[in-house]
Amino acid sequence: MKYLLSNLKIDINNKIYLKDPESSDLGKRIIEHSIQLIDDIGFDSFTFKKLGIIIGSNESSIYRYFESKHKLLLYLTSWYWAWLEYQLVFSTTNVTNSNEKLDKAIDILTRTIESDSTFAHIDEVTLSRVVINEYSKSYLTKEVDDENKDGYFSIYKRLVTRLHDMMIEVNPNYKFPHSLASTVLEGALHQHFLKNHFKSLTDCNQKVQPSDYFKHLVFNALDTKT
Template sequence: MKSLLSSIKITINDKIYHKDPESSDLGKRIISNSITLIDEIGFENFTFKKLGQLIGSNESSIYRYFDSKHKLLLYLTSWYWAWLEYQLVFSTTNISNSKHKLETAIDVLTRTTESDSTFAHIDEVILNRVVINENSKSYLTKEVDSENKEGYFSIYKRLIKRLKDMIIEVDGKYDFPHSLASTIVEGALHQHFLIDHFKTITDCNEKTLPSVYFKDLVFNVLNPETND
């Protein structure tokens, strides 16, 4: 999978940024260090001034790439969902059995993130923590409807649609495939958050992984076709 991913450029909606951060060394440093800084101090305390101090660049240079920290967060979360989508596609593309394909998809979408050397300037493990803690702040805003119309969340929605299609392959009569797919994707983030911060209100832990819970949930509500 890594050899296949090495030839792929993750593409983000160009309305989110002024200048593609992938196009320059400074842009890549902005992305890399913003992930680290948000992870360390949280999105609320994160500012372009602090980021500029960290990378040794003027605050104004960051504004050449993004007009706000909200747009930067949208970029980071979009990049994460695109990266996860590629992993999902490559992990399931040659699986013919629909139940096994869905099981594999759930594993990919709910597992603990590991580093991927394909993208040297992005630490996926740290980015995963940022998404777990900050993802909801990218869309819980008054501008969400207009930003949705601009396609800012298209990658996230496309990922959920892929999972929805796999659910339908297993049980075409199930009435709530979109809801189940979005529950798995969002629920995975929530369960990892609970493991880290509210251990007493989840049954998931280092031994009982979120993937175990979600596969139990999914295959207790679906009725797999018998012709696989």
């Protein structure tokens, strides 16, 4: 799978950026170090000025790629969902058993992220922490409806649809597949957050992973067994 992914470019809605950061070394450094800086200080404290100091470039040069830090966050989260989507597709394409396919899909979408050397300028483990901690800030805005119309969340919605379709394969009569699929993706972020910060509010820990919980939840909801 790593070989296949290395030959793919992750496509992000070009309305999110002014200049494709993948098109230059500076753009890639903006992405690499913004992930690290947001992870270090949080999105609220993150500024292009602080990022510029770290990468040794003028703040104005960053604005040539992204018009705001909100758009940068949209780019990072979109990249993360697209990366997960590629993994999901490659890992389930040849799985013919519907239950096994859904089980594998849930595992991919809810597991703890491990290092992937396919994209040298992106630390997926750090990016996953950024998504867990900051993703909601990308859509809890007054502009969310307009941004949704412009397709800013299309990758995330497509990922939910893929999971929805797999659930329907397992149980075509289940009444709430969209709700359940979106609950898995959003809930996985929440459970990882609770596991890291509010341990008394979740049963997930070092031994019990969010993927264990969501497999139990989904297959019981679909009234079938893995």
